[in-house]
Amino acid sequence: MNESSFFNNDYEQSRSSFRQLSRRIRTYYPEAVLDYWYTGPAADDNTTDIIEADALEEFKTLIVLSSGEHGIEGFAGNAVLEMFVKTFLPHLDKSTTGLTLVHGLNPWGMRHNRRVTESNIDLNRNYLDHFSNNSPVTHSIFENHLPLFRPATPVNDINTHNNELKSELRHIFSYEDLQMLKNTPPGQYKYSDSLYYGGKHLDEPAEKWTDYFISRAAGYEKVIHIDLHTGGGPENELTLIFMNGETRSAEELQSALSWKNVMKNTSADMLGDSVDYLQRIAQKKFTDKNIVSSLFEFGTIKESFEDCLFCTKTMLNENYLHFKGGSEEAAEKVSNDFIRLFNPASRSWKESVVTQAEQALKSLLTNEGVL
Ligand SMILES: [Zn+2]
Numbered sequence: 001m002n003e004s005s006f007f008n009n010d011y012e013q014s015r016s017s018f019r020q021l022s023r024r025i026r027t028y029y030p031e032a033v034l035d036y037w038y039t040g041p042a043a044d045d046n047t048t049d050i051i052e053a054d055a056l057e058e059f060k061t062l063i064v065l066s067s068g069e070h071g072i073e074g075f076a077g078n079a080v081l082e083m084f085v086k087t088f089l090p091h092l093d094k095s096t097t098g099l100t101l102v103h104g105l106n107p108w109g110m111r112h113n114r115r116v117t118e119s120n121i122d123l124n125r126n127y128l129d130h131f132s133n134n135s136p137v138t139h140s141i142f143e144n145h146l147p148l149f150r151p152a153t154p155v156n157d158i159n160t161h162n163n164e165l166k167s168e169l170r171h172i173f174s175y176e177d178l179q180m181l182k183n184t185p186p187g188q189y190k191y192s193d194s195l196y197y198g199g200k201h202l203d204e205p206a207e208k209w210t211d212y213f214i215s216r217a218a219g220y221e222k223v224i225h226i227d228l229h230t231g232g233g234p235e236n237e238l239t240l241i242f243m244n245g246e247t248r249s250a251e252e253l254q255s256a257l258s259w260k261n262v263m264k265n266t267s268a269d270m271l272g273d274s275v276d277y278l279q280r281i282a283q284k285k286f287t288d289k290n291i292v293s294s295l296f297e298f299g300t301i302k303e304s305f306e307d308c309l310f311c312t313k314t315m316l317n318e319n320y321l322h323f324k325g326g327s328e329e330a331a332e333k334v335s336n337d338f339i340r341l342f343n344p345a346s347r348s349w350k351e352s353v354v355t356q357a358e359q360a361l362k363s364l365l366t367n368e369g370v371l
Pocket residue numbers: 070073124228229230231
């Protein structure tokens with residue numbers, strides 16, 4: 001099998017190959033349906049697509065695989081969905097296990113090769129239930145370096161700009177700061193033209209996904225939710241991230257799943273995580289249900305100082321270019337850097353995504369008694 005064949009690098013192509021999966025799923029679940037909703041005006045044709053397949057006899061376990069919350073990361077997400085259908089479907093107990101597969105939670109971002117939504121919102125910092133009462137805390141790293149984080153002028157001479165930016169980043173940030181910005185970036189809730197902006201209220205895709213997730217979870221005794229991402233953690237390795245709602249420690253999970261990279265997201269600085277939010281809401285609403293949630297993060301670059309610097313430089317440049325524009329050369333260079341960070345072209349990376357997702361899903365689903 002050529003794993004890289006699961007990848008499409010265009011939103012509409014990726015969506016169309018996802019939609020075709022519903023036919024294959026119907027050979028196992030004859031009543032499976034393909035559903036979708038629009039984000040933004042229907043004329044823009046940005047849809048979140050969902051394949052729903054209910055257990056054939058008894059609604060015991062629902063497996064939810066969601067992708068594309070960070071737009072551009074959805075191409076790897078869809079590759080995992082394709083692999084899941086081809087590799088796992090034959091082995092599931094269809095009489096008791098249902099499926100919800102989600103393509104393009106942030107379709108606008110996926111279409112435009114951005115991570116954020118049309119309003120520049122990082123959806124994975126947007127899932128908060130207290131917007132109305134008190135404004136969520138903006139991390140001091142943003143306040144302390146505002147001129148750096150906010151776009152000011154067009155980027156014209158990209159080489160000079162990059163040299164200056166790199167020397168500034170080296171000067172103001174420690175390795176720990178850059179590692180945090182790469183792997184566990186805190187959100188900020190003040191500057192809509194800057195990075196990791198969590199918004200002022202639940203954004204349209206977040207609202208629709210929450211309602212849908214809760215209504216779907218209601219029908220099953222147990223839910224296993226996996227949200228697919230790229231860019232964090234070590235190069236060509238998959239990191240499994242669990243939330244506060246998970247009672248087992250990172251060490252227990254590491255040994256139970258025989259997986260090297262396991263993290264518990266317990267950082268008080270990282271607000272608005274969608275997996276955490278959906279798990280908390282579902283656990284609160286359905287106290288009798290077992291809600292297992294994990295975020296799969298496929299690493300794209302190394303963890304060295306230089307690589308972490310590349311990550312922040314690229315994130316800043318992509319945002320500067322979006323708001324202020326620049327030369328054609330700058331746009332092309334920055335776009336290539338951004339793709340390298342979230343959807344690398346290398347075959348070895350694509351293969352690592354598919355093979356590691358397969359191993360980790362096998363381990364997790366076996367551990368949860370589904371396989
Ligand atoms: Zn992501």
